[in-house]
Amino acid sequence: MSSEPVALASPQEVPWKRLSAKAPLAALVPLSSTIGRMLLGALLPTYFAGERGLPVVLWVIVLSMAGLMLAAGLYEVATTSYRVVGAQLEIRSGIFTRTSRFIEAARVQNTEVLQPFVSKLLGLVEVKVETASGGKADGHLRGLTPDEAQALIHALQAVRGEGAAAVLLPGDTAPEERVLSEARLGGLLLYGATALSVGVIAVVMGALHEITETFHKLLLPWMEAHWDAVAAPGMGWLAATAAALTGLFGLWLVNGARAVLQFHGFRLVDLGTHLRAVGGLITRRQVTVRRARIQQVVLDEPLLRRTLGFGSVEVETAGVRTGKEAADRAELLVPVVPTARMQALLREFVPELPGDxxxxxxxxxxxxALLRARIRAVGLSVLVAAPATWFWGAWGAVAWLLLPAQLLGAWFDWRFQGWFVTEALVVVRQGFWRRRTTVVQRARIQSVRARQGPLERGYGIGHVRIDVAGSHVILPSVGWEEAQSLIDALPARRLARRAPPASLPDVRLPG
Structure with a gap:
């Protein structure tokens, strides 16, 4: 590679580029969806208001706010322009209130290309540029043509000195790409059926409430009239059982549909210095991650998925994300990985990984730490079982069965925790029911902290927290003296960038 400096154009010589004229149309659906979720809380009182509904004045206020927010979002998209000047990506938007963003190309962690359904109809794509500065993409350009998106990514790669790496749009394939992982329909359905998320549970619980009401009003009277066994004393449990089974089936159905929508046609391919993942049914999402930027890899293997013979792999760089679910938190998520291939795939991300x-x-x-876990298990069981026994008597006393289950779970979690350190990596394994194995690059460690809670102080133990950019992992409990010694031992030793001067001249001050 030539060491001659590259002549950079001055800002006056680089013209601004505008988004496509069809960009506001492409942004209409996602902006409406975002605003709808934000204003959903204002519409919840209608559920309790019954037939009366909300007053007309409140409806006018809510709809006016939604219209103003949508107009502001579309206006920002329509006035957005960008350019790459020197080593920076500059983005500006707005006319009355001008917003300018400057993104250092050297700080870019990942580039993400999306093609929602509406954008695909319009022949457009979206490009997200992520750095390590926050939970949202620093640069989000909606409404680029495929040629413009490729030119922008090529320009960022050239500034970073990566050469002209292949830039593919969602759905395109390279002639000689090496496929590392694929997700089939059956695997995605199993992935969705074994996933539990708070949002899905909330939706299903709401639907279950409506199903139960309908069951009691319509189906149960019909069943009692035509099936004598249901009308027998003590058979009221049949309604609850049917509603619970219906809710469980709905939970599986919703989770399976979400997995297929998000990961349909998923492919992870090797591009040499980069990894590219693409998938999605309605919105095609493509993420390109530099191998050199990978700082943490997590193997997610819940007990049910381990029993079925698969798990998931989460890859994180310094692009900070704040999502609670894996798909929102990790830069690159491989949803379905057979257990037999998990080690080989992990080595693609972390070549320094030792053997099995x-x-x-x-x-x-x-x-x-086991005694501490047992005390917590007993405390949690008592907090649940005691009030249940007080309010529901003999039926509530069944909740005391939670105590031996919690004690057994505490032993399993303690038994299967562990960690080890190599010259380049820290590997941490946590949990039995929800096993997560985290591999951290020691060179990427930002800080190491030793902490000791009140209960831990009494036992002379503590825990060590390892922080990397945007994420962290906690080691299993160790002795307090060992925890303090790990603060200096875990980060990789970095070579000095320049040697100190050999000697300083002897300078004598006058007088």
Missing amino acids: LSAQPFQRAHPK
């Missing part, structure tokens, strides 16, 4: 992880000498959690 199951054969590695994991250091177990401190024995006193």
Whole structure:
């Protein structure tokens, strides 16, 4: 590579580029969806208002706010322009209130290309540029043509000195790409059926409430009139059982549909210095991650998925994300990975990984950590079972069965925790029911902290927290002296960038 400096154009010589004239149309659906979710809380009182509904004045206020927010969002898209000047991507928008963003190309962690259904109809794509500065994409350009998107990504790659790496749009394939992982329809349905998220549970619980009301009003009287066994004393449990089974089936159905919508046609391919993942049914999403930027890889293997013979792999760079679910938190998520291929795929992300992880000498959690976990299990069981017994008597006493289950779960979680350190990596394994194995690059560690809670102080143990940009992992409990010694031992030793001067001249001050 030539060491001659590259002549950079001055800002006056680089013209601004505008988004496509069809960009506001492409942004109409996602902006409406975002505003609708924001204003959903204002419409919830209609559920309790019954037939009366909301007053007309409140409807006018809500709809006016929604219209103003939508107009402001479309106006920002219509006035957005961008350019790459020197080593920066500049984005500006607005006319009355001008907003300008400057993104250093060297700080770019990932580039993401999306093609929602409406954008695909219009022949447009979206480009997200992520750095390590926050939970949202620093640069989000809606309404670029495919040629403009490719030119922008090529320009950022050239500034970073990566050469002209292949830039493919969602749905395109390279002639000689090496496929590392694919997701089939059956695997995605299993992935969705074994996933539990708070949002889905809330939706299903609301639907279950409506199903139960309908069941009691319509179906149960019909069943009692035509089926004598249902009308027998003590058979009222049949309605609750049917509603619970219906809710469980609805939960599986919603989760399966979400998985297919998000990961349909998923492919992870090797591009040499980069990894590219693409998938999605309605919105095609493509993420390109530099191998050199990978700082943490997580193997997610809940017990049910392990039993079915698969797990998931989350890849994180310094592009900070704040989502609670894996798909929102990780820059790159491989949803379905057979257990037999998980080690090989993990080595694609982390070549320094030693042999079989199951054969590695994991250091177990401190024995006193089990006593701490048992105390927490007993406390949680009492907090649940005691009020249940008080309010529901004999039926509530069944909740005391939670105590042995919690104690057994605490032992399993303690037994399968462990960690070990190599010259380049820190590997942490946590949990039994929800096993997560985290591999952290020691060179990417930002800070290491040792903490000791009140209960831990009494037992002389503590825990160590390892922070990387945008994420962290906590080691199993260790002795307090060992926790303090790990603060300096875990981060990789970095070579000095320049040697200090050999000697300083002897300067004598006058007088």
